[in-house]
Amino acid sequence: MSNKIIKIAILDMYNGEPNQGMRCIIDVVSRFSPVVNFEIFDVRVKCELPDINTFDIYISTGGPGNPLIGDGNWDVKYYAFIDSMHKWNTENAIKKHVLFICHSFQMACLHFGLATVTRRNDTSFGVMTIHKTKEGLTDSLFEGLADPFYAIDSRDYQVVQPKLSVFAKKGAKIISLEKIRDHVQYERAIMAVRFTDYFVGTQFHPEADPISFVSHLRNKQAKEKIRAMKGKRKFRNMLEDLLDDDKIYRTNETLIPNFLRTAINDLMKTKKMLSN
Numbered sequence: 001m002s003n004k005i006i007k008i009a010i011l012d013m014y015n016g017e018p019n020q021g022m023r024c025i026i027d028v029v030s031r032f033s034p035v036v037n038f039e040i041f042d043v044r045v046k047c048e049l050p051d052i053n054t055f056d057i058y059i060s061t062g063g064p065g066n067p068l069i070g071d072g073n074w075d076v077k078y079y080a081f082i083d084s085m086h087k088w089n090t091e092n093a094i095k096k097h098v099l100f101i102c103h104s105f106q107m108a109c110l111h112f113g114l115a116t117v118t119r120r121n122d123t124s125f126g127v128m129t130i131h132k133t134k135e136g137l138t139d140s141l142f143e144g145l146a147d148p149f150y151a152i153d154s155r156d157y158q159v160v161q162p163k164l165s166v167f168a169k170k171g172a173k174i175i176s177l178e179k180i181r182d183h184v185q186y187e188r189a190i191m192a193v194r195f196t197d198y199f200v201g202t203q204f205h206p207e208a209d210p211i212s213f214v215s216h217l218r219n220k221q222a223k224e225k226i227r228a229m230k231g232k233r234k235f236r237n238m239l240e241d242l243l244d245d246d247k248i249y250r251t252n253e254t255l256i257p258n259f260l261r262t263a264i265n266d267l268m269k270t271k272k273m274l275s276n
């Protein structure tokens with residue numbers, strides 16, 4: 001029976017720093033129990049990575065710092081692991097499904113040579129509107145989400161300047177973009193990429209729930225920093241957005257569940273086919 005359970009590896013990229021991401025990811029994944037179980041790997045502190053033979057689905061988390069810089073150890077092993085999963089998928093019928101979130105998304109874009117990662121002019125933090133591209137409109141990851149939809153963003157870096165020829169060569173697709181900011185002339189950053197049928201990533205945090213956001217704001221310093229950054233009115237609007245059923249709750253209930261459902265269905269179908 002136990003080998004029928006689908007195994008999820010959560011690649012913790014938080015570098016030992018306190019965060020809301022892990023609890024939220026565990027919460028969403030646990031909704032799929034007992035069909036799935038999960039194990040956590042501390043990539044940056046302990047240089048841990050899962051055994052590729054043991055796990056079917058991988059969720060690689062957000063994390064602090066500059067995505068262009070590792071310590072020459074964990075980052076090298078992490079990139080080698082991504083390569084091994086990619087190779088696996090070209091050689092095996094039962095695929096490895098991977099979701100890259102935020103810091104991991106930036107690293108994956110860099111690794112596949114799809115775009116440039118630069119430091120933003122200012123921190124992006126809060127409830128943001130995310131716009132689907134034409135390709136995003138039909139991507140299973142966003143099924144059930146409006147256009148635009150809402151997500152929590154928390155970052156200093158951005159994925160920009162897509163190399164469209166590399167996208168075309170690899171069959172990768174930009175599936176969502178930042179909102180248009182009329183008053184500034186900055187390029188719209190890439191907010192999600194479908195790397196392959198089995199690898200997908202988001203710049204924003206699809207795991208975030210309103211509780212995690214409010215918990216973060218209980219830290220007085222964090223709250224003051226954000227209020228100063230946004231101004232009182234925008235800050236209040238953001239708190240109101242958190243209570244709206246169609247915004248952060250909707251994304252939390254939809255996006256990772258879509259990813260997991262697609263992956264689980266694919267795994268069950270292929271495993272059944274092979275056992276017949």
Ligand SMILES: NC(=O)CC[C@H](N)C(=O)O
Pocket residue numbers: 061062063064065066067101102103104154155156157158
């Ligand atoms: N939340 C995150 O994963 C942030 C990613 C990255 N460290 C940045 O600041 O852009």
